[in-house]
Amino acid sequence: MLNCKIVAFSVALTLLLAAPAVLKAQTDEDAIMMDKKNLCIGATYMHSSWDHYWEGTFKRNNRNLGTVSTQSVMLMGTYGITRKLNVVVGAPYVWTHATRGTLHGQHGVQDLSAWLKWEALDLNVGKGVLSVYALGGGSLPLTNYIADFLPLSIGLHSKTLSGRLLIDYQLSNFFVTASGTYTGRHDITIDRDSYYTTSLHLTNKVDMPDMASYNVRAGYRSDWLIAEAVFTQMFTLGGYDIRKNDMPFPSNKMNSSMAGLDFKYTLPKKWNALSIVGGGMYTVAGRNVGQSTSWDLGAFYVLDFSHKRSKAHNSAAEPVKK
Amino acid sequence: MNRNISLLAIGVVFFLTACNKSVSNRTAALPALAPADEDVAAGSWKPILLTRPDTFAVATPAATTSPLYVADLNEIKGYQAHLTSDQKGQIAYWSAGGVLRWNEVMRELMAKYNIPPYQNIDGTYPIPSAANPFAYPVFPFSNPPYAARAYAYVSAAQYDALVACWYYKAKFNRPAPYKVDSTIKAMAGKTGLNSYPSEGAVLAGVTAEMMQLLFPDEIANVQQKLQQQEMALIASGAATRSDITAGETLGRQIAEVFIARARGDKAGAAVGTPAIWAQYVTTAQAASQVPWLSLETPARPPMLPLFGKVKGFLCDSATIVALRPGPPPATSSDEMKAQTAAALAQIKNATREQMRIVQFWADGVATATPPGHWNTIAATDFIQQNWSEVRWARNMALLNMAEMDAAISCWDIKYFYFNPRPSQMDADIKTLTGVPNFPAYVSGHSMFSSAAATVLGHILPSRASAYQAMAQEAANSRIYAGIHYKVDCEVGMTVGANIGNYAIKRAQADGAE
Secondary structure: OOOOOOOOHHHHHHOOOOOHHHOOOOOOOOOOEEOOOEEEEEEEEEEEEEOEEEEOOEEEEOOOOOOEEEEEEEEEEEEEOOOOEEEEEEEEEEEEEEOOOOEOOOEEEOEEEEEEEEEEEEEEEOOEEEEEEEEEEEEEEOOOOOOOOOOOOOOOOOOEEEEEEEEEEEEOOEEEEEEEEEEEEOOEEOOOOOEEOOOEEOOOEEOOOEEEEEEEEEEEEOOOEEEEEEEEEEEEEOOEOOOOOOOOOOOEOOEEEEEEEEEEEEOOHHHOOEEEEEEEEEEEEEEOOEOOEEEEEEEEEEEEOOOOOOOEEOHHHOOOOO | OHHHHHHHHHHHHHHHHHOOOOOOOOOOOOOOOOOOOOOOOHHHOOOOOOOOOOOOOOOOOOOOOOHHHHHHHHHHHHHHHOOOHHHHHHHHHHHOOHHHHHHHHHHHHHHHOOOOOOOOOOOOOOOOOOOOOOOOOOOOOOOHHHHHHHHHHHHHHHHHHHHHHHHHHHHHOOOOHHHHOOOOOOOOOOOOOOOOOOHHHHHHHHHHHHHHHHOHHHHHHHHHHHHHHHHHHHHOOOOOHHHHHHHHHHHHHHHHHHHHHHHOOOHHHOOOOHHHHHHHHHHHHHOOOOOOOOOOOOOOOOOOHHHHHOOOOOOOHHHHHHOOOOOOOOOOOHHHHHHHHHHHHHHHOOOHHHHHHHHHHHOOOOOOHHHHHHHHHHHHHHHHHOOOHHHHHHHHHHHHHHHHHHHHHHHHHHHHHOOOOHHHHOOOOOEOOOOOOOOOOOOHHHHHHHHHHHHHHHHOHHHHHHHHHHHHHHHHHHHHOOOOOHHHHHHHHHHHHHHHHHHHHHHHHOOOO
């Protein structure tokens, strides 16, 4: 019953201006696997808001927006195809709102995301355990929401594909996990028939630059509690800066550095199929994104279809038998 | 584990093939312009500002047997013997038509400069200065009235310059280089036109010269485009160096006539002064009306309040006053309350299709503006017509003079009535696009679109009903967005059509029909 909280990485990777801090990820960014035929399901509520943002490198506020907030409720599930191969699926409903000015908030179902997570390797190194995971994932917009209404769009409406390599080292109840991700983004179609970036484009298609990120998390991990500090850096590989007082656009160069804390608490004894997760993130630095502060809270439940006692395992916590 | 590896491998292959990175412009790969009719008599069409097509003398060209001309041909042969892929690309790009390509350049510049200035620390706003164009905020802020005027000046100057060009082509009768020397390839297509002076160079010269007035920060950038076009004209075998030189010079001379007029058309004073801005408020209050207020924070001065005084191409100032409609419903009237309630109900129940329409027609910050959108619509249809460059220029000038006069009339009406936006009357009205920073009555989108649809419907009668439907959709988009009352758009459509009719009158009398 370890952590199966995921973040739909479509939100994580695309909604930077509206909601950068929803990039908190576990399961698709941790070293935890579900056992074969175990299904972990749950829901997370997230709240993210900012009143300052960066136009290129120029940091400002905007009294025509006030505080821009994004809320989401994400439904998600993780299933153990085998002990070494999990599938992780999620989709959020998103609301956006600006406290000042006249712009109309948006809401709706955003993108479906899915990851395949494969534990490729685990071995004893020194007194601890090193494990290596390879992940492949993708996202797909579920509705015809408007991408070109930043900062109040609920998403960027791009189909994406990602590859991630994740390495975890655990020594006693302390761990560190590092991962790097590359995300390819498909071009999007907007409702306009031309637009200006750094030149005029006579088309309704928008090239979306690819993205890369790394994530480091470290802390305490046991069967009943995970408490960790998290740092994430995201880069847009291309894209362009918002000029002073210009409008944002989906193909902007959105970069951010975020730091935060996460926990997961698993209830004791006969309630141990149930866990509570939560955390907070803060955008330390950014470019063409809002300086968001966010928090989230969720609950997860494990269902066992294997006719054995249900169990998620942290392979890194179990010494490899030689 | 093998299955896992193959799943990952499939993922990687899918990844490499699924992420399309090849977005290209609709007009990137057009064929060379091949006019069905060369309009060889266009030298007799009625110019807009010139009184005669030969106001500016063009020297008699050297004979095609002269050493000077032989040197010209050798330059072409030198290019054609060693064409780079970049040069071939320039030839293909410019061969689609100079009026089209320069129109696209203008739309790009309008979009680039269409950003409202950021406020000063004290909450006031800096005003772009033509005298100091590189300092922030850069000059110009190409908002819709500015853009409407800029498109009109460039298009009208291009038209007059090409009428003069056609006059001299007929007078001097110098054939194209590929007709004089059969070893020269016609890489941009063959036409029946004489080549002196070069129509492409006339367009380059007239447009580049207009930049000193309209986009001073872009003079160097546009000069590079001029050089690319002129190189393409020579390397493609369409024109010689002497055809180019004569054309560019003629174009620049004619541009000066338009620049001189523009410097005296009152656009430079359209920003107004704090005293003038305050006067609109007291005038509206004296008439017991709620005056328009900027909905921006800090409050931004109204956009170009004196643009209604600018000297148009089609309508004189008395006509602008005569075109002014009656007032909107009084701000305290039941009718205004009902329209405000309707705006609130609409914004709470907008459909996705209505949101698409709002987005499609928004043409706000960093776009080519509504007149630019109608230039795109016109150019898309004009490409299908195989017109000569001079007819392209004439029809673009008719469209853009109508758009400029629509801007003048619309701004005259807006500041005469100084009527608030729906969100000012009811703060619960949240909008699906930015609220423009000027009064509501009448809708600029409606006027621009109705004027454009009217004149374009005259130029291409088979498309007239389609243009009317587009104009109506553009007008509706402002109601769906929550930024206009229904009456703003209905009256705007009517006045816009009246402006369009002035363009039609000119079209019927210019000798091109």
